[in-house]
Amino acid sequence: MVQTNEPQTQDKSNGASTTPVPTAPAAGAQFSMELNEEQLQLQKWVHGFAKDVVRPAAHEWDEREETPWPIIQEAAKIGLYSFDFLQASFGDPTGLTLPIANEELFWGDAGIGLSIFGSTLCVAAIVANGTPEQIVEWVPQCFGTPDKIQLGAFGVSEPDAGSDVSSLKSRAVYDEAKDEWVLNGTKTWITNGGIADVHVVVLSVYPELGSRGHASFVVPPGTPGISQGQKFKKHGIRASHTAEVVLDNCRIPGRCILGGRERFEERAARAREGKSARIQPAMATFEATRPAVGAQAVGIARAAYEFALEYAKGRVQFGRPIIENQAIAFKLADMKTGIDASRLLVWRAAWMGRTGKAFENGEGSMSKLFAGETAVRVTDEAIQIMGGYGYVRENPVERWHRDAKIYTIFEGTSEIQRLVISRAISGIHIK
Numbered sequence: 494m495v496q497t498n499e500p501q502t503q504d505k506s507n508g509a510s511t512t513p514v515p516t517a518p519a520a521g522a523q524f525s526m527e528l529n530e531e532q533l534q535l536q537k538w539v540h541g542f543a544k545d546v547v548r549p550a551a552h553e554w555d556e557r558e559e560t561p562w563p564i565i566q567e568a569a570k571i572g573l574y575s576f577d578f579l580q581a582s583f584g585d586p587t588g589l590t591l592p593i594a595n596e597e598l599f600w601g602d603a604g605i606g607l608s609i610f611g612s613t614l615c616v617a618a619i620v621a622n623g624t625p626e627q628i629v630e631w632v633p634q635c636f637g638t639p640d641k642i643q644l645g646a647f648g649v650s651e652p653d654a655g656s657d658v659s660s661l662k663s664r665a666v667y668d669e670a671k672d673e674w675v676l677n678g679t680k681t682w683i684t685n686g687g688i689a690d691v692h693v694v695v696l697s698v699y700p701e702l703g704s705r706g707h708a709s710f711v712v713p714p715g716t717p718g719i720s721q722g723q724k725f726k727k728h729g730i731r732a733s734h735t736a737e738v739v740l741d742n743c744r745i746p747g748r749c750i751l752g753g754r755e756r757f758e759e760r761a762a763r764a765r766e767g768k769s770a771r772i773q774p775a776m777a778t779f780e781a782t783r784p785a786v787g788a789q790a791v792g793i794a795r796a797a798y799e800f801a802l803e804y805a806k807g808r809v810q811f812g813r814p815i816i817e818n819q820a821i822a823f824k825l826a827d828m829k830t831g832i833d834a835s836r837l838l839v840w841r842a843a844w845m846g847r848t849g850k851a852f853e854n855g856e857g858s859m860s861k862l863f864a865g866e867t868a869v870r871v872t873d874e875a876i877q878i879m880g881g882y883g884y885v886r887e888n889p890v891e892r893w894h895r896d897a898k899i900y901t902i903f904e905g906t907s908e909i910q911r912l913v914i915s916r917a918i919s920g921i922h923i924k
């Protein structure tokens with residue numbers, strides 16, 4: 494059909510209505526699915542690092558189950574692990590910098606990737622809840638320098654408060670005489686917990702207000718009273734450090750409450766009067782980070798898909814490459830379709846978040862839910878395509894399968910993402 498800017502009416506002879514056909518877009522109105530030159534350069538840059546530095550080291554650090562400090566240092570040297578990179582990411586008007594970087598880095602390895610980008614959750618908490626002065630003071634300290642690497646950690650989960658973050662038991666009490674907060678309690682499953690320089694922890698100040706009585710606090714480097722509890726031995730992402738964080742009469746300056754005490758007290762007063770709630774501290778952090786976490790899952794899935802595709806072309810059984818069987822080729826078709834759909838959901842959510850569009854249908858949760866479950870399914874199919882060769886540690890697909898599983902658990906389990914989406918689309922408090 495010839496495109497014209499004039500409204501058109503359809504022919505009545507076939508029974509169609511006379512509703513005007515939408516006009517062709519005016520010159521200048523643009524929609525593009527293509528990355529721009531800067532984004533392509535970024536993709537290439539992070540991919541190069543993932544391919545040359547991260548992937549070759551992945552097996553070793555997975556087996557060692559230790560934080561890969563030398564690799565974090567390499568990332569800092571090229572500027573990938575830095576305040577400047579994160580600042581540029583948050584400033585990108587399309588919102589795609591973080592998803593692109595995450596997908597490429599986690600294509601290299603998820604355990605190492607999380608060791609490098611694990612500080613981002615802490616940074617997101619500071620940016621989402623802090624004042625401009627707090628952002629400038631604390632965010633650079635989450636990175637340090639290439640010569641002195643520093644890490645950030647974000648702790649909300651507790652032994653009895655996982656999905657239900659409203660039931661936090663750990664407490665923050667304000668000591669007016671000293672203008673200090675006194676923190677007590679145990680946080681669990683904390684990425685970089687205890688080895689981080691900057692910890693942001695979400696604690697209850699007014700337990701009677703539930704999650705509306707929670708606030709986020711920065712625990713500055715070297716503060717007495719914060720320590721690491723047990724370090725967990727995990728199923729996957731084993732290069733990433735996960736541990737308990739114990740707060741035992743940990744005293745921090747009064748100014749370390751994110752957003753300031755005055756704003757927090759105003760919020761608590763509104764809650765007591767039954768007035769509408771703004772978003773809660775932990776939720777503000779997770780809303781901001783879910784698309785990037787979804788992108789990490791896309792990276793793992795893509796790694797497994799690419800590996801399985803090459804294997805299927807080369808592996809001969811019954812006198813022909815196994816990919817010539819629909820049973821195998823269709824698996825690969827479904828894997829690729831799931832990966833591309835995940836990426837589109839991730840990019841949409843990242844773009845919406847950056848351009849201030851409300852997640853009215855839980856779009857942030859959709860991206861993390863779909864990408865996480867796709868990664869589990871794709872890595873599982875990759876093992877199936879490789880048979881016994883996929884099940885052993887000399888090939889990386891078994892590691893990718895173990896790594897993928899965390900994406901249906903952390904930053905909100907799949908069930909919790911479905912709760913968020915179903916509540917958003919129905920307006921009903923689904924349980």
Ligand SMILES: Cc1cc2nc3c(=O)[nH]c(=O)nc-3n(C[C@H](O)[C@H](O)[C@H](O)COP(=O)(O)OP(=O)(O)OC[C@H]3O[C@@H](n4cnc5c(N)ncnc54)[C@H](O)[C@@H]3O)c2cc1C
Pocket residue numbers: 614647648649650652654655656657681682683684685727730735899902903904905906907908909912924
């Ligand atoms: C490796 C790793 C790293 C982590 N990093 C961090 C971190 O840096 N900071 C941090 O704060 N936390 C972190 N976590 C914690 C993570 O976010 C929690 O494990 C997750 O939120 C689930 O909580 P839970 O483990 O207590 O499970 P539970 O909440 O006990 O859930 C158990 C099961 O019940 C389901 N369930 C619970 N409630 C409902 C419901 N209402 N409806 C339907 N199903 C429900 C869940 O979906 C799940 O399947 C990490 C966890 C791991 C394993």
